[in-house]
Amino acid sequence: MKPQYKRFLEGHAKALRAKCDVPPFGRLDPFELARRMEMRVLMLDESCGVPSELCERLLVTDSRAWSAGTLNLPNGSKLVVMNRYHP
Amino acid sequence: MLSTTPQKRISVLIKAKRRENDLGVRAAAAESGVSAATLSRLERGVLQNLPDTGTLTKLAHWLGVSLNNLLASGGKIRGDKGPVTTTPEVVEVHLRADKNLSLETADALAKMFKVLYDNAAKGRTTGTGNRR
Numbered sequence: 001m002k003p004q005y006k007r008f009l010e011g012h013a014k015a016l017r018a019k020c021d022v023p024p025f026g027r028l029d030p031f032e033l034a035r036r037m038e039m040r041v042l043m044l045d046e047s048c049g050v051p052s053e054l055c056e057r058l059l060v061t062d063s064r065a066w067s068a069g070t071l072n073l074p075n076g077s078k079l080v081v082m083n084r085y086h087p
Numbered sequence: 088m089l090s091t092t093p094q095k096r097i098s099v100l101i102k103a104k105r106r107e108n109d110l111g112v113r114a115a116a117a118e119s120g121v122s123a124a125t126l127s128r129l130e131r132g133v134l135q136n137l138p139d140t141g142t143l144t145k146l147a148h149w150l151g152v153s154l155n156n157l158l159a160s161g162g163k164i165r166g167d168k169g170p171v172t173t174t175p176e177v178v179e180v181h182l183r184a185d186k187n188l189s190l191e192t193a194d195a196l197a198k199m200f201k202v203l204y205d206n207a208a209k210g211r212t213t214g215t216g217n218r219r
Contacts, residue, residue: 042203049206050199058199062192071200072174073207081203 034080039070041080048081059085093158093183098132100150100157105130119149140180154180175201 014024020036022028034041044059046052058066067086071079105115112130116123121142128134129146137143137158147157154176179197182188188196 044199048203050202054195054198054202057195058192062189062195065188065192066196069196069200071178071203073204074174075207079203079207081199 037078039078039080041082043082043084059083093137094129094132094134097129097146097157100152101126101130101146104150115149120145121149136186137184140177140184143180143184158183175204178204 013028016033017024017026017028020028020032031041042048044050044055046055048055050058063083063085064087066083068080068082071081073079101115104110105112108115110118112123112127116126119126121129121138125138125142129138138146143154143157147154150157158180175197178200179193182193182197183190185193
């Protein structure tokens with residue numbers, strides 16, 4: 001990793017911690033960060049409106065193939081979909 | 088009818104477009120914005136993997152088809168409304184281009200994102216969240 005990119009990431013991490021009122025070396029809760037950024041986080045299951053066979057495919061057959069994904073929604077917000085069965 | 092893999096479908100469409108407009112490879116490349124080398128390989132069907140999203144988008148636009156129809160793996164082009172590039176279509180292209188995902192997994196994930204996107208568009212807010 002290039003030093004300038006590392007510095008950029010460290011600066012960005014510092015800014016995100018400040019946004020969540022977390023001290024520079026404190027644990028940053030990603031769910032709290034998502035809430036503050038007004039991003040919705042879903043655990044994939046049938047209550048999301050996804051057909052059961054598709055849920056089964058993604059949570060059983062392909063559960064190791066993906067961990068999460070982010071989707072830009074029509075209203076401009078972002079939705080994070082997580083796979084609770086990913087190791 | 089174009090009942091083939093996406094690579095074959097793309098090959099057939101490029102050939103047809105070039106023939107229809109009497110275009111050489113270089114002229115087609117200039118029109119489409121895709122390099123002549125890539126266009127030629129796509130037309131000959133020698134690429135095992137699909138090109139990157141940017142190339143596919145340019146190609147779809149030039150061919151006058153949507154990304155969905157360009158990448159459809161079977162059946163004929165039905166009711167194509169042109170190069171519509173919606174968020175779910177772009178997501179699908181990215182997933183299909185991911186070499187770490189099988190085509191079946193990429194398709195399943197694309198379907199999931201499409202359902203969630205469509206539900207959000209209809210104002211349906213369902214699911215488990217925001218906490219683990």
